[in-house]
Amino acid sequence: MLQSTVLKSVHAEGVALHSGRRVSIALHPADPGSGVRFRRVDLADSNMIEARPGNVVDARLGVRLRNEAGAEAMTVEHFLAAASLLGLDNVLVDIDAAELPIFDGSLCQFAQMIDEAGLAVQNVARRTIAVREALRVEDGDRFVEIAPSSQRRIDMTIDYPAAAIGWRRVTLDPDDPTQRKRIINARTFCTLSDIEGMRARGFALGGSLDNAIVVDGGRIINEAPLRDAEEFALHKTADLIGDLALVGARVEGAVTAHKTGHELNTRLARRIAALDPA
Numbered sequence: 001m002l003q004s005t006v007l008k009s010v011h012a013e014g015v016a017l018h019s020g021r022r023v024s025i026a027l028h029p030a031d032p033g034s035g036v037r038f039r040r041v042d043l044a045d046s047n048m049i050e051a052r053p054g055n056v057v058d059a060r061l062g063v064r065l066r067n068e069a070g071a072e073a074m075t076v077e078h079f080l081a082a083a084s085l086l087g088l089d090n091v092l093v094d095i096d097a098a099e100l101p102i103f104d105g106s107l108c109q110f111a112q113m114i115d116e117a118g119l120a121v122q123n124v125a126r127r128t129i130a131v132r133e134a135l136r137v138e139d140g141d142r143f144v145e146i147a148p149s150s151q152r153r154i155d156m157t158i159d160y161p162a163a164a165i166g167w168r169r170v171t172l173d174p175d176d177p178t179q180r181k182r183i184i185n186a187r188t189f190c191t192l193s194d195i196e197g198m199r200a201r202g203f204a205l206g207g208s209l210d211n212a213i214v215v216d217g218g219r220i221i222n223e224a225p226l227r228d229a230e231e232f233a234l235h236k237t238a239d240l241i242g243d244l245a246l247v248g249a250r251v252e253g254a255v256t257a258h259k260t261g262h263e264l265n266t267r268l269a270r271r272i273a274a275l276d277p278a
């Protein structure tokens with residue numbers, strides 16, 4: 001299995017979820033072994049931020065990366081998930097602000113950008129980390145673990161007090177094209193009360209029904225139906241894939257997650273990355 005980069009540069013624009021600002025994103029080809037790097041074109045120097053677990057400084061609302069000079073890239077998880085699912089290893093991602101666009105809250109537009117650019121196979125083997133013994137991180141009844149397996153599989157359970165979401169479970173193979181498409185299409189979600197809390201702290205200023213499913217108790221506020229009966233659990237799977245992509249290698253193992261989120265996922269990414277430091 002060989003590494004790949006984008007065949008040509010592509011560009012898009014969209015609104016950032018938390019800042020509410022219009023931001024620009026461009027993908028450029030990158031050398032083998034360079035991984036995913038975000039470049040803040042609005043900063044003069046020290047503007048390169050590598051996607052790796054050691055650069056995660058906050059994972060409460062989304063994943064925020066910071067380099068040694070303090071330059072940040074926020075809400076990177078959906079791009080990382082799309083790149084991981086589509087087999088894009090090395091790419092330079094130019095952004096002109098501290099946060100990536102949210103687009104429609106799913107991975108769709110990032111996947112479209114990668115499709116539009118096309119993939120160029122590079123003559124270097126993709127790094128693979130095969131888990132030899134189970135690793136688990138937990139917090140109360142929430143956990144995420146990876147166990148040795150020759151097949152990649154994700155078993156995701158979610159359990160939300162809001163009745164419109166509730167308890168759901170999906171078991172997915174991220175290498176299966178049909179299941180991959182379902183993961184790519186699934187949008188992020190939140191509750192009406194989450195929005196009030198985030199807005200009060202200056203977050204989610206760009207959030208709207210155009211980039212999230214919004215739930216109030218047993219009701220979904222968006223007029224259009226869900227894209228998939230399991231859209232909520234599928235999106236949590238997308239987040240998990242993006243968070244584990246921080247490892248910077250193809251990770252082989254069976255993942256089981258229960259009520260997990262970015263904080264637990266990025267802690268697991270750190271443990272996996274430590275198995276085989278690049």
Ligand SMILES: [Zn+2]
Pocket residue numbers: 077078188235238239
């Ligand atoms: Zn997400």
